[in-house]
Amino acid sequence: MIIFGTALLAVCHLLGIFIGDLLGQALGVKTNVGGVGIAMLLLIFARLYMQKNDKLPKLTELGVEYWGAMYIPVVVAMAAQQDMVAALRGGPVALLSALAAVAVCAIVIAAINRTERQAESSASESMRHDNPLLTDTE
Template structure:
């Protein structure tokens, strides 16, 4: 049944949060350290364990897969929001560093896209061709 997949995800999430809090306490940090990652690793391990023993039913598999695919983007969005809030509180240096890193990445992408690209007789970049032979 699908509900068992959701229950397995819930157990793994609670265990991961607990272990992340425990790890944070042991490291002297007042935060959850890696709880989401631990939860996902527990979910993967539990799913593999059930599959090896032949107890991973179709409904259980569907429940785990559905919520696992929903869980990761939601958690990433929540973490990104926290990072933005923290960055805005950090002052202008954090924003300058973020903008600088973005500009460097864009420049590197432009540079790397030109390396190895063929040029015509005038020294201009030759148009790219797609698989069908048409110009891009």
């Protein structure tokens, strides 16, 4: 059954590469645009859909989780193969897009951390009001 997780990854990867190629053609570039990222999103959505509809056996889920965890190092290895010098010579667009991506990630992470802290503080505050034995020093 674990092999079905690998098959699901392969289907998502092939669809992602195909969609990335179509996106590249639509943008007028001769390269794949985001195919690996699209494949990862397809894998996540397929896994969530199958879990929701109880069509994902435990062993298949283990295969999907394994390849989902392995996918990130594969993406990093693929990105390391790109020619960074040529990208920087091509103009400041590569540098600006990299800075924008880092900024967006930092903002999203900060927002997630703030919402988690607020949720934790409201949960602990509601516990204090529900339990008269707890004091403000706890």
